[in-house]
Amino acid sequence: MISYHISAASPVQHTFNITLTFKASQKNTIIQVPFWRPGRYEAGNFTKNFIGLRASANGEELKARKTTGHTWNVETTPGETIEIKYECYSAELTAGNTYLDEELLLINPVNALVYVLGTENEPANITLEVAKSWKVATAMIPQKNMDNGNGIWKYRCADLQELLDTPILAAENIETLTYRESGIDFHIDIYGDGIADKEKFKEDLAAFTRAQISAFGEFPVNRYRFLTLLLPHKAYHGVEHETSTVLIMGPSAELHKRELYKELIGVSSHELYHTWNVKSLRPADWTPYDFSGPDFSRLGYVAEGVTTYMGDWMLWQSRFFSDIEFLNELSTHVQRHIDNEGRFNLSLADSSIDTWVDGYGRGTPRRRVSIYVEGALVSLICDIAIMKATKGKKGLSDAMRSLYQKVGAKKGFTEAEYWDELKTFAEIDWNKLRNDLIDSTGKLETYLDDAFAEMGLVLTANASEKPWEKEWGVSIQSINGNWEVYNVLKNSPAEKAAMWFGDKITEIGGSLPDAFFAAAPPKTMDGISVSLQSGFRTKTVSPKADGKTWIRKYKVVQDNDSSQDLFKRWKFLLENQAVEVKGVL
CATH class of the missing domain: 2.30.42.10 (PDZ domain)
Structure with a gap:
């Protein structure tokens, strides 16, 4: 049995101890550090946080030599019990990182734990040792003999995919709220202050959860947790996992304001939608995840673009967003699209590949586009195309549900299968649309204008006030x-x-x-x-103005002179559809 023991070494110095124990099956054992983490399609370089990795058997140190930046070769004897010990440095708090201080522990196992190459399908036991007064929140399944009264928490994961994709939050002050939808318990674990009306917070999450389950017809897993960290400084981040999400938002003192509260609800909806799109319905390139190296896919525009658009659309369907607020989200995407002249230089699909090249930072000016922004706008265009073709009876959400039902959980779909699915919902020239918007550059604006016109919307452009x-x-x-x-x-x-x-x-x-x-x-x-x-x-x-207006501010608004029938069908699509909800029990 593979087992991990995790305990704090020095919270002040942001370090904790990890021991991996396993039985060797061969003479040379490869110890692997994950190359990347799900939800962040770039090299993680997690090894930089590991201190003093040593291997031993029966109290005797074994030879452990680094062979790459992410692997060690350990000379082992088959049948022997091997221990791998090291310290993990964890000083940067984001939703995707591992972090420890005197009051908080957040473990994202994918960047804190090493594993034995070749044991990806084996179960693992996890023992976490924290202060006796601390609470632990995680979607991991507790071991039957767990007694956490002494600060020792024990869990079990079915395989490496589950282990690396299930984060752990621990602190003395964690408040848990619970709601139930379609037979599933959803837990909201809150660290930090800032939400005065917790019942409303719970109701807002329950509303978009209900809408998303309605759209897909079922929830793909039997449990779910929102691990929510509310921080005193400016912060915004969310990371999806199969049975949970980690959310970070701040400054918490401003969460009473609608603008920041919308950000928290927005990222929560986005990450929950990932439970279907990416965690269950996943590009074949990522099925299963290969943590040993880069995992390229041209489908980032589906993984993140569809999720970005649908996360907001679901908030509109659940009535959290007003019409104006939903259109403002679209306006933000349009503004970011137009401001980025990388749209003339690298296609959306190629930009999906190149997250592995230059990561998620700004990178080289004008080089590429965002799979989130461009992908969301392409999803909007596809949604409206289907709405038009079906006279408001179907949309992109129906295509995603159909693909989910056909492909099934975790089997993976190809780019061709995604576009073939869209073709079943509308008889338009999808090949041209795909070529223009996915594989070419600089052609999106015309499609946007046409899509907005179908919904009685116009894109206004006014000179910047700066x-x-x-x-x-x-x-x-x-x-x-x-x-x-x-x-x-x-x-x-x-x-x-x-x-x-x-x-x-x-x-x-x-x-x-x-x-x-x-x-x-x-x-x-x-x-x-x-x-x-x-x-x-x-x-x-001293720049010299030339009389032109260079930067404009774009806004999507309703055209009062246009018919609003299709717009209303778009707004009430889920309410007008009778979707049988089947809970996973």
């Missing part, structure tokens, strides 16, 4: 205490004046940037100069 955006074609943001050039449009006055992505502004208009941007913006940027730190060089530039 004169440096309007006249110079440059957006500027405060990043880590510095005012930086965030975006520069091609051929704009800012680009011609040699302003570039990442330049730090040290002075603007004769003032320090904090003072300049805190004051009311000038009516025009005419005659204003900017001092920049560009790499190791300093320079002062």
